[in-house]
Amino acid sequence: xxxxxxxxxxxxxxxxxxxxxxxxxxxxxxxxxxxxxxxxxxxxxxxxxxxxxxxxxxxxxxxxxxxxxxxxxxxxxxxxxxxxxxxxxxxxxxxxxxxxxxxxxxxxxxxxxxxxxxxxxxxxxxxxxxxxxxxxxxxxxxxxxxxxxxxxxxxxxxxxxxxxxxxxxxxxxxxxxxxxxxxxxxxxxxx
Numbered sequence: 136x137x138x139x140x141x142x143x144x145x146x147x148x149x150x151x152x153x154x155x156x157x158x159x160x161x162x163x164x165x166x167x168x169x170x171x172x173x174x175x176x177x178x179x180x181x182x183x184x185x186x187x188x189x190x191x192x193x194x195x196x197x198x199x200x201x202x203x204x205x206x207x208x209x210x211x212x213x214x215x216x217x218x219x220x221x222x223x224x225x226x227x228x229x230x231x232x233x234x235x236x237x238x239x240x241x242x243x244x245x246x247x248x249x250x251x252x253x254x255x256x257x258x259x260x261x262x263x264x265x266x267x268x269x270x271x272x273x274x275x276x277x278x279x280x281x282x283x284x285x286x287x288x289x290x291x292x293x294x295x296x297x298x299x300x301x302x303x304x305x306x307x308x309x310x311x312x313x314x315x316x317x318x319x320x321x322x323x324x325x326x
Contacts (some may be wrong), residue, residue, distance in 0.1 A: 162207070162215040169217040171195045171203055179290075179297050180264060184208065185243050190218070192238060194266050194297075204238035204266055234324065235267035235298070235314055244303055261306045265298040265314045269324045274298065280317045282308050 157164070163173040172195055180192040189209040197203055206218040221238045244258040274289050274296050281287055281300075285308060288299040302308050318324040 158213045161213070165207065165215045165217050166193075166195060166205070169205070169220070171197050171205065171217075171220075179204070179266065180262075180299060182242075190240075191215075192240075192264055202234070202236045202266060202268065204236055204264060206238060206240060234269045235265035235296075235318070237263060237265050237314065239263045239309070241306070258303050259306075261302045261304075261309050263300045263309050263312070263314075265300075266296070267324065268295045270294045270296045271325050272323055274318070274323045275321060276317065277321050280321065282312070285309070285312075 166173040166176065175196045177194040178191055179194055182190050184190050188211070191207045191209075193205050193207060195203050195205055202221075204221040206220065207215050208218045209215050219238075221236050240262050242260050242262075244260040270291060271294070274291050276287070282302075284302060284304070286301040288301075290297045290299075298314065300309055300312065315324075319326065
């Protein structure tokens, strides 16, 4: 009878150890399973989605692209998965990517306004993240290049940069921004 208890405890402990090993390595495993390079990862943004799950936006690469932006989600059990990634940037015959590469996401931002009749207006947070490695100087915007009510966070190290835009309200404001044209006009990137 004691042998049965020892075997059951051994199986449970082994199962818990194996489970935790997979959970700890789930980030790299999810990247590799999606066909991306798990050794070329730069975390760009970290946040929580509408369900309370942790999300990360990372830069990685693949056999076909030098720059891929990936939206990663961590579930309640602690396992990471790939939500989606930036679209393929160029046809097979072309040799260069169009930079900057872009990925977008949204999340609810709460109630904006309560009306006396009981109706509510809900606000949505719209995010666009651009990433590139073709900067030739410090990324700066000229006056009126970015629309009003758009928050901008620029991170730059040498020729690599990320530009995170956040807007509350209609998504059309961010969808009408052509970041490549803006950066070329400001002479911040090479063509």
